[in-house]
Amino acid sequence: MLTQYQNIQVSVDGSKEADLAFSKAVAIAKRNGAKLEILHVVDTRSFQNVSSFDSAMVEQVSEDAKKRMEEYYQRAQKAGIKDVHYSIEFGSPKTIIAHEFPKQHNIDLIVVGATGLNAVERLLIGSVTEYVTRTANCDILVCRTKEVEDALSD
Template identity: 55%
Template sequence: MLQEYTNILVPVDGSYGAEAAFEKAIAVAKRNNAHLHIVHAIDTRTFQDISSFDTEIINDVTSESKERLEKYVKEAHAAGIQQGDYSIEYGAPKTIIAKDLPKQMQTDLIMIGATGLNAVARLLVGSVTEYVTRNAQCDVLVVRTTMKGDSISAKQASKKVE
């Protein structure tokens, strides 16, 4: 029997790896007539280290994220996705993506890029993708190639999409 997915979660952070995961998530959601939820998790811990923390910083990050996510939703709808939405979450991306959102949204598939933007955090506290694959209670598909089948190098994956 072929696995059918009804609720797909795709985290994005502006990296090439996340972009590839998003593109593949559209294809899978379309094939399964699934709901596609796009999320950007803002790691609020990074702001705690800024001595002159100003709420303006978080407002700017949120505004930029909202703009990017709205573009993704329009792209998904244009590709034929009937049910697609987004959210901006605040906290620890690892637990938001692996545990919190999948439980809230009854996610049955997480499609995530192999690496994201934050190489320093990956070295110090481990990869979000690695944590998600170990801790999510649903299927996780780690995207390592583009829709054309080209491999995404770690260096390329961590670069921001313009």
């Protein structure tokens, strides 16, 4: 029996892997007639190393994230997804993607790219994807392949 997903979360960070995950999430949402929640998490740990905390830097990061999310939103709508939303959250990507956001939005499928970090970063802080697949309470689709249904051109 096939699972009919109703609330799909796709986590994006600007990487090629995240873009692939987005395309696959759109195709799944379209097939299921599901709501698509596009999520970007600004990792606040990156601001802890800045000696003189600059609010202009936070504003710039926020503006860049909003611009990117608007583009994803438009692409999803153009592909025929009627119920699509985006969120920009601040904090720990691991806990927000795996637990907080899915609980708040009744998510039944999380779609993520296989990696978003380089090999050294994965060794030091661990993979967000690995954490999500180990700890989330719903189904996870980890996108590794480049084959994408042509959902965005319909």
